[in-house]
Amino acid sequence: MKTRKYEKLILDIINSSCDHLSAEEVFAKLKEIEPNVVLASVYNNLNAMVMEGKIRRVAVEGQKDRYDKMTKHDHLVCKCCGALADFHFDDLTKDIEARLGEKIIGYNLNVIYICPTCKEKNAL
Numbered sequence: 001m002k003t004r005k006y007e008k009l010i011l012d013i014i015n016s017s018c019d020h021l022s023a024e025e026v027f028a029k030l031k032e033i034e035p036n037v038v039l040a041s042v043y044n045n046l047n048a049m050v051m052e053g054k055i056r057r058v059a060v061e062g063q064k065d066r067y068d069k070m071t072k073h074d075h076l077v078c079k080c081c082g083a084l085a086d087f088h089f090d091d092l093t094k095d096i097e098a099r100l101g102e103k104i105i106g107y108n109l110n111v112i113y114i115c116p117t118c119k120e121k122n123a124l
């Protein structure tokens, strides 16, 4: 259980960030506080915390997994640059459950679009 001592710090890093950090980015931030930490224990902690529902993993095709806080929100993903932005859509849980006829645990909604920066670039 030794590696779990970093868990609280990792959770703080993820919960206070709006950047959707990759494991390597979490590692870089943690290293500033805990210089002896190794990347493998960051991976171990992240995996365990995802399993335990403390954080969530955001998977975007063709990109590294990123880690995010649990607060309910959805994502906008830019088709051009892969930028990930938080967005609050209406909660679809009830609609999905009604269609499915089953209770659900959650859902992942990634809405693909062209971000304002890319749109501007394309317009030039």
Ligand SMILES: [Zn+2]
Pocket (backbone or CB within 6 Å): 078, 079, 080, 081, 082, 083, 114, 115, 116, 117, 118, 119
């Ligand atoms: Zn973009």
Ligand SMILES: [Zn+2]
Pocket (backbone or CB within 6 Å): 020, 068, 069, 073, 074, 075, 085, 086
């Ligand atoms: Zn997010």
